[in-house]
Amino acid sequence: MSNWYVYLIRCADDTLYCGITSDIERRLKQHNAGTASKYTRSRLPALLETFVQVDSKSDALKLEIQVKKQNRNNKIAFLHKAVS
Template sequence: MADWTVYMLRCADGSLYTGIARDAAARLAVHNAGRGAKYTKARRPVSLIWSEPADCRSSALKREYAIKQLRRTEKLALVTL
């Protein structure tokens, strides 16, 4: 069972945000409450558009970094898979 989740959010301004969490649904609620990342606080509401399980925090962080290196079009292609 995966302990961590890598997730991608679409912000109200259309930008994308990628992060990791143990519970993506709970983390989404935190973002929308304005207590999540500084980036999403000013871009609410946010919606979960993609998630992927990860076995451990280390692999989740590595996947998050890899996704953050992608171009926007590549991120959106990932979402539509």
């Protein structure tokens, strides 16, 4: 069983991008190279704001959806509270 992470990236325009990955470092490098997502490609540099580890890809996908439903000011707190 591999580790999965839900992460938040703060883009250059101060927006937050939420995603999932099994390798945080690789994914952040992809974002900053402009090859990870269309959203972050035009908002570089992207800085890792926070991340949490979950048990499975399924759990990561479900948590990502929940985080994306939160308003901008609550995303970080919600992410950490969801796995506590």
